[in-house]
Amino acid sequence: MPKPIGGKAAAALIPAGAVIMFGGFLGCGNPHRFIVELAELGTKDLTVICNDGALPNGPDGDEFYGVAKLIHNKQVKKLICTHVGTNPEVARQMNEGTLDVSLIPQGSFAEMIRAGGAGLGGVLTPTGYGTIVREASHVHSVVEIDGRHYLLERPLRADYAVVYGYKVDPFGNVWYKGTTRNFSPWMAMAADTVIVEAENLVGAGEIEPENIITPGVLVDYIMTGREV
Amino acid sequence: MDIKGFIAARVARELKDGDVVNLGIGLPTLVTSYLPAGVNVILQSENGIIGTGPTPGPDQAEPLYITNAGGLPAAVGPGGAYVDSCVSFAFIRGGHVDCTVLGALEVDAEGNLANWIIPGKKVPGMGGAMDLVVGAKKVIVAMEHTAKGSHKILEKCSLPLTAVKCVHLIITEMGAIQVTDAGLVLTEYNPAYTLEQIQAATGAKLAISGDLRKMAGAEESA
Numbered sequence: 528m529p530k531p532i533g534g535k536a537a538a539a540l541i542p543a544g545a546v547i548m549f550g551g552f553l554g555c556g557n558p559h560r561f562i563v564e565l566a567e568l569g570t571k572d573l574t575v576i577c578n579d580g581a582l583p584n585g586p587d588g589d590e591f592y593g594v595a596k597l598i599h600n601k602q603v604k605k606l607i608c609t610h611v612g613t614n615p616e617v618a619r620q621m622n623e624g625t626l627d628v629s630l631i632p633q634g635s636f637a638e639m640i641r642a643g644g645a646g647l648g649g650v651l652t653p654t655g656y657g658t659i660v661r662e663a664s665h666v667h668s669v670v671e672i673d674g675r676h677y678l679l680e681r682p683l684r685a686d687y688a689v690v691y692g693y694k695v696d697p698f699g700n701v702w703y704k705g706t707t708r709n710f711s712p713w714m715a716m717a718a719d720t721v722i723v724e725a726e727n728l729v730g731a732g733e734i735e736p737e738n739i740i741t742p743g744v745l746v747d748y749i750m751t752g753r754e755v
Numbered sequence: 756m757d758i759k760g761f762i763a764a765r766v767a768r769e770l771k772d773g774d775v776v777n778l779g780i781g782l783p784t785l786v787t788s789y790l791p792a793g794v795n796v797i798l799q800s801e802n803g804i805i806g807t808g809p810t811p812g813p814d815q816a817e818p819l820y821i822t823n824a825g826g827l828p829a830a831v832g833p834g835g836a837y838v839d840s841c842v843s844f845a846f847i848r849g850g851h852v853d854c855t856v857l858g859a860l861e862v863d864a865e866g867n868l869a870n871w872i873i874p875g876k877k878v879p880g881m882g883g884a885m886d887l888v889v890g891a892k893k894v895i896v897a898m899e900h901t902a903k904g905s906h907k908i909l910e911k912c913s914l915p916l917t918a919v920k921c922v923h924l925i926i927t928e929m930g931a932i933q934v935t936d937a938g939l940v941l942t943e944y945n946p947a948y949t950l951e952q953i954q955a956a957t958g959a960k961l962a963i964s965g966d967l968r969k970m971a972g973a974e975e976s977a
Contacts, residue, residue: 555818612882632881633886634890654848654890658917660885709803740839
């Protein structure tokens with residue numbers, strides 16, 4: 528059974544220098560309460576694996592939406608992502624030389640995380656062939672199969688994955704709402720320790736077994752936002 | 756109609772009823788406003804929507820839970836589905852998207868596309884663009900013909916590529932250009948411009964189609 532954990536205690540699990548995956552797409556599906564606690568703690572030198580650098584402002588006008596809080600707080604030394612154009616602070620820190628950004632095509636990024644959690648040795652994709660992506664360290668080689676060229680991309684794994692679940696039951700089973708799902712189900716398979724930030728804690732059986740997206744056995748901690 | 760609307764309206768005529776379509780940020784998102792009567796398309800949003808519906812009003816929007824790939828509030832339409840990123844990109848890469856429409860910094864005579872980075876100046880990242888142009892059955896570049904007079908349609912792209920030989924059709928305010936094995940072919944022109952003006956605004960040799968037509972919708976704008 529996963530352990531219930533409060534926000535401050537969950538953030539305190541992360542040591543300086545950790546490699547950490549965050550679900551989310553432009554902030555939608557980021558574990559926002561966890562990120563607030565981690566920003567409060569100020570844990571440094573993080574390698575963050577997340578689709579993007581999120582947004583300077585959230586939908587309610589709040590400053591530094593989602594992972595943008597950690598970036599603006601200078602807690603991130605490396606960002607492995609697909610797109611950073613929406614958060615100008617990323618470009619500023621890149622130019623300053625304080626933030627290392629590794630850009631991966633979004634479909635490859637998703638499959639590399641899947642491969643990391645699925646025990647696969649890599650991903651063969653036509654995406655990025657003939658481009659400068661070939662030179663990146665996440666690409667192992669070019670492979671030709673039946674006359675078509677593919678990049679062989681390495682799997683991606685992390686020390687921690689923190690995902691945001693709209694409904695979470697005591698077994699850690701997760702149901703994601705709307706487009707908050709994105710990379711989260713695969714990140715929950717690709718990290719040594721998995722924390723799910725629960726929006727709503729529901730009773731056992733309240734998520735139909737057929738509708739469980741992330742099986743609870745993958746989850747180590749359920750962050751409730753309350754000290755329990 | 757402004758230039759962007761004019762281009763989007765012409766792109767809309769390329770889409771068929773029932774097509775699964777992914778529209779890039781900016782000009783391409785205008786395309787849905789100009790779909791001909793009887794043409795309904797299934798919009799795919801790479802962050803995880805297949806069958807995006809009309810943009811919800813402020814009372815219905817749930818920006819914390821449901822957004823499009825531009826980060827703005829969105830919702831599924833009737834019959835639509837929310838999916839995870841691996842399914843979304845299996846959809847894209849696996850040829851289940853009929854058409855993608857996106858902008859370009861440069862596009863060339865071989866159909867090579869550059870639209871994700873200006874080294875040393877702007878590094879926004881490729882996001883889903885590299886997968887979209889490799890996987891979609893039809894790739895349409897929709898853009899203004901030049902960047903304030905400098906050529907964007909070239910013999911050979913100079914910026915880092917998004918993908919090689921991926922573009923099928925280029926639609927601008929000046930005309931429609933097909934990418935063929937023999938190079939670029941002008942198939943439609945906007946009569947507001949002469950063929951000489953169109954060629955002069957293009958950094959690659961344009962062959963003129965034997966079946967050259969006036970651009971659909973050009974009369975209103977000319």
